[in-house]
Amino acid sequence: MQLPxxxxxxxxxxxxxxxxxxxxxxxxxxxxxxxxxxxVFELEDEGxxxxxxxxxxxxxxxxxxxxxxxxxxxxxRLYEAALEAGAGDEPVQMGQVIGRxxxxxxxxxxxxxxxxxxxxxxxxxxxxxxxxxxxxxxxxEANALEILADTGExxxxxxxxxxxxxxxxxxxxxxxxSESILREVTLTERGVTELMAGLETAETVGQVTPELLTSxxxxxxxxxxxxxxADAERFEGGNVHILRQTAERVKDVLVGMxxxxxxxxxxxxxxxxxxxxxxPQDHPARTHWDRFALAEPTHxxxxxADLIADVERAHRxxxxxxxxxxxxxxxxxxxxxxxxxxxTTSLSxxxxxxxxxxxIEPPARYFSVEKVYRNDTLDPTHLLxxxxxxxxxxxxxxxxxxLMGTFEEFYAQFGITDIEFKPHYNPYTEPxxxxxxxxxxxxxxxxxxxxxxxxxxxxEPLGVDxxxxxxxxxxxxxxxxxxxxxxxxxxxxxLCDLELLRNTEVTY
Ligand code: PHE
Numbered sequence: 455m456q457l458p459x460x461x462x463x464x465x466x467x468x469x470x471x472x473x474x475x476x477x478x479x480x481x482x483x484x485x486x487x488x489x490x491x492x493x494v495f496e497l498e499d500e501g502x503x504x505x506x507x508x509x510x511x512x513x514x515x516x517x518x519x520x521x522x523x524x525x526x527x528x529x530x531r532l533y534e535a536a537l538e539a540g541a542g543d544e545p546v547q548m549g550q551v552i553g554r555x556x557x558x559x560x561x562x563x564x565x566x567x568x569x570x571x572x573x574x575x576x577x578x579x580x581x582x583x584x585x586x587x588x589x590x591x592x593x594x595e596a597n598a599l600e601i602l603a604d605t606g607e608x609x610x611x612x613x614x615x616x617x618x619x620x621x622x623x624x625x626x627x628x629x630x631x632s633e634s635i636l637r638e639v640t641l642t643e644r645g646v647t648e649l650m651a652g653l654e655t656a657e658t659v660g661q662v663t664p665e666l667l668t669s670x671x672x673x674x675x676x677x678x679x680x681x682x683x684a685d686a687e688r689f690e691g692g693n694v695h696i697l698r699q700t701a702e703r704v705k706d707v708l709v710g711m712x713x714x715x716x717x718x719x720x721x722x723x724x725x726x727x728x729x730x731x732x733x734p735q736d737h738p739a740r741t742h743w744d745r746f747a748l749a750e751p752t753h754x755x756x757x758x759a760d761l762i763a764d765v766e767r768a769h770r771x772x773x774x775x776x777x778x779x780x781x782x783x784x785x786x787x788x789x790x791x792x793x794x795x796x797x798t799t800s801l802s803x804x805x806x807x808x809x810x811x812x813x814i815e816p817p818a819r820y821f822s823v824e825k826v827y828r829n830d831t832l833d834p835t836h837l838l839x840x841x842x843x844x845x846x847x848x849x850x851x852x853x854x855x856x857l858m859g860t861f862e863e864f865y866a867q868f869g870i871t872d873i874e875f876k877p878h879y880n881p882y883t884e885p886x887x888x889x890x891x892x893x894x895x896x897x898x899x900x901x902x903x904x905x906x907x908x909x910x911x912x913x914e915p916l917g918v919d920x921x922x923x924x925x926x927x928x929x930x931x932x933x934x935x936x937x938x939x940x941x942x943x944x945x946x947x948x949l950c951d952l953e954l955l956r957n958t959e960v961t962y
Contacts, residue, residue, distance in 0.1 A: 455648045456656045457500075458676025460485055464493040465502060465641075465649060473506065473638035489679075494639055502645035510636045513620065515602055519628030523603035527596050528565035531555045533574040536584035545581035594619045595626075602629065690956065697841065697945055699960040700933055701823045704843055707867045711860075713819040713845060718801040718810060720825065723754040725789035727796060729765050730803035731882040732912040734780045735788050739796070746794040746827050753790040761807055762786055764915035773914040794827035797926050798844035799882075806848075807916040814848065816920045821845040823929060834941040835900070841929035843903075852921035854885060857905060861889060861925070868962045870935050878904060882912045889927065894938045902935065903927035936962070 457465070460483075467482040468474045476494060480487040497503045515523060522528070535555035539546045557565055570576055572593070575584040590596070598615040623629045641649070658678040659666065666672040705715065728740055738744070766786070772779040801822050804810040814820075822844045830836040847860065858875060865873050870891055878886040883906020890899045905925035913922060930942050937958050944951040 455651065456654045456674075458493075458496075459655045459658065460489055460493045460676070461497055462653045462655050464490055464639075465497055465645065465653065468503060468639050468641050468645070470641065470646070473640045476637045476639065479639065491637065494637065497639075497645070501642060502648060503639050504642055506638050506640075508636050508638075510634050512632050512634060513602060514630050514632070515599065516628055516630060519599060519623065520603060522596075522628065523599040527568070527593070527599070528557055528561045529568035529572060529574060530590050530593060530596060531557055532565040532569055532582075533584055533588065533590060536575060536582050537586070541575065541582050541584040542586040545578070545583050548577070548580050548582050551582050595623055595628075598623060599628065693956065695945075696937070696955060696958050696960055697929065697933060700936070700962075701841060701929060703868075703960060703962055704823050704929065704932070705821075707864060708821045708823075708843075708845065711819070711863065713821040716798075716801040716805050716810070716820050716822040716844070717824075718798075718804050718822075720794060720827075721748060721792055722795050722800045723757060723789060724791045724793060725754075725757050725762070725765070726800040726803050726809075727793065729769070729784075729789045730761075730807065730912065730916060731799060732768060732909060733881050734769065734782055735784055736782055737881065744829050745796055746829060748792040748794075752792060753787070754792055755790070757786075757790060758807075758809060761809070761915065762789065764917075765789075768911050768915045773911050777911070779911075796828050797826050798822050798824050798842045799924070799926060802844060802846050802924060803916065806846075806913070806918055806922065813917075817847070817849040819845070819847045832943075834943070835931075837930065837942055837946060840942075843927040843929055843932070844925070845927075846908075846922050846924035848918065848920060848922045850920050852907060852923045854887075854907070857887070857907065857923045857925075860923075861903075861905070865891070865932075868932060868936055870932075873902075874899065878906070880904065880906055882909055883907055883924070884909050889925075891931075891935045893934060893940070896940060900931055900934060901928075902931040 463483040463485065464479055467479050476487060476490050479485075479494070480490045483490060485493075494503065494505055498505050525531075526534075532551065532555050536542070536546065536551045539551050539554055541551060552562055555565070566577060569582075572595075573585060574588045574590075575582060577583075594616070598619045601615055620629070620631070624631060656674065656676055659672075659675045660678045662672065662677075666675065709715075724740070728737070729735070733740060766784050768777075768779065769784045770779045770781065771777055801810075801824070802820070805814065805820055808814070823841060824844070825839055826842045827839045828836075830838060832838060847856070849856075858873075861873055862871075865871070872892055874890040875887045876890065878888040880886045886904070886906035888901055889903040889905060891902045892898070893900050903925055904927075906923070908918075908922040908924055913919070930945065933945065934940070934942070937954070939945065939951065939954055943949045944954055
């Protein structure tokens with residue numbers, strides 16, 4: 455006869471001439487008890503074994519029960535003390551007896567509530583008597599505790615002790631009873647015959663196939679068990695890059711703070727990137743080695759003529775009655791030159807000027823999380839392209855406190871609460887501040903952004919006549935503070951740290 459391996463093992467382990475407990479079968483076959491129980495029921499279905507069941511009661515002393523088994527029940531200690539105090543002859547003051555007994559706290563109450571019930575004497579208006587004929591050695595509860603403590607936890611003791619006493623001790627919380635089912639297995643005649651004829655092990659099937667199902671064979675085979683602890687092959691599925699995931703989170707946070715998103719070209723006219731920011735045309739950052747210019751096309755044609763004139767005037771003469779411009783050359787052709795944007799502040803100038811979506815009325819808040827391009831030297835903290843978190847708030851009467859408060863609110867959403875500010879210079883903001891955070895593993899200060907309040911010389915030509923505070927923050931630097939890596943190239947490019955990228959969970 456063919457049987458699954460576990461059933462063969464169990465059947466062969468059943469004693470020929472007496473009932474065998476499931477526990478004994480589990481020990482003999484080294485199979486888990488639940489597997490043995492399953493196999494036993496299958497074998498019973500096949501008519502190879504008979505199974506009998508009995509319910510076993512287990513008794514365990516509680517900690518308190520065990521303590522009384524060691525030191526005597528409180529009521530017995532009280533009785534002993536009462537006899538010693540002479541309460542066998544006449545009533546004695548309660549306090550005196552209790553003091554002598556050494557009973558304390560709740561044990562006093564326990565002793566008092568069992569004393570009279572069990573016939574050790576009487577307690578009346580603060581006095582106690584002891585019955586000299588009472589026999590503590592015959593106390594059924596004390597004796598039961600002793601038996602159960604000695605012989606432990608098996609049912610037959612209950613027989614010896616008597617049900618009533620067990621119940622009494624249970625209601626005093628001195629023991630606990632639990633039931634378990636004991637199964638015993640005996641071979642049937644058929645079982646014996648099949649064993650003699652020899653058993654074969656049916657193969658185990660790891661996977662259900664259409665053939666198994668249609669042929670009905672599935673009913674006869676044994677299925678391999680799941681091994682949930684086995685090492686499984688690891689599948690490295692695709693995953694959204696942590697930079698993208700964090701960028702999405704940044705956008706959510708800013709939208710939550712009431713900002714709207716800006717969009718605009720990666721390649722833009724120097725006009726939007728620099729001139730509108732009151733960046734003098736001879737500023738070092740505008741020289742050819744700092745920017746990625748375009749070979750084709752080199753220039754943009756359409757720029758709003760009015761705006762060009764206003765921006766040129768601001769550069770040459772400044773704004774307002776006491777304005778001071780740069781008194782340096784300003785060339786519209788230079789402003790038309792195309793380049794990859796070195797910051798997304800080009801989007802801010804487009805939006806502030808009305809060029810992108812028309813006039814914006816204060817109060818207004820805008821942001822972008824977009825790529826910028828700089829001809830920097832690649833190093834652990836500099837990339838040639840990175841993501842900038844650009845933002846600005848347009849409102850009447852903004853102050854530096856508004857700017858700092860906004861950053862504190864923003865960075866706190868990413869668990870960063872130790873932002874530091876340093877005075878800085880930008881041609882387009884006054885005052886200006888650089889932002890720093892502390893690197894979580896090196897403890898070094900890391901520059902994470904640049905900010906300020908836009909100058910009159912920038913805003914006036916754009917047609918804005920209220921305050922605008924603004925910033926550009928580096929997304930990659932935010933990640934460094936959040937996840938503790940030290941080299942920006944860990945998350946970008948061919949040298950990236952795949953383990954870091956796979957295992958970093960974006961939790962904020
Ligand atoms: N454009 C600045 C930079 O790239 C950031 C900035 C934006 C600073 C707006 C102030 C105001 O560093």
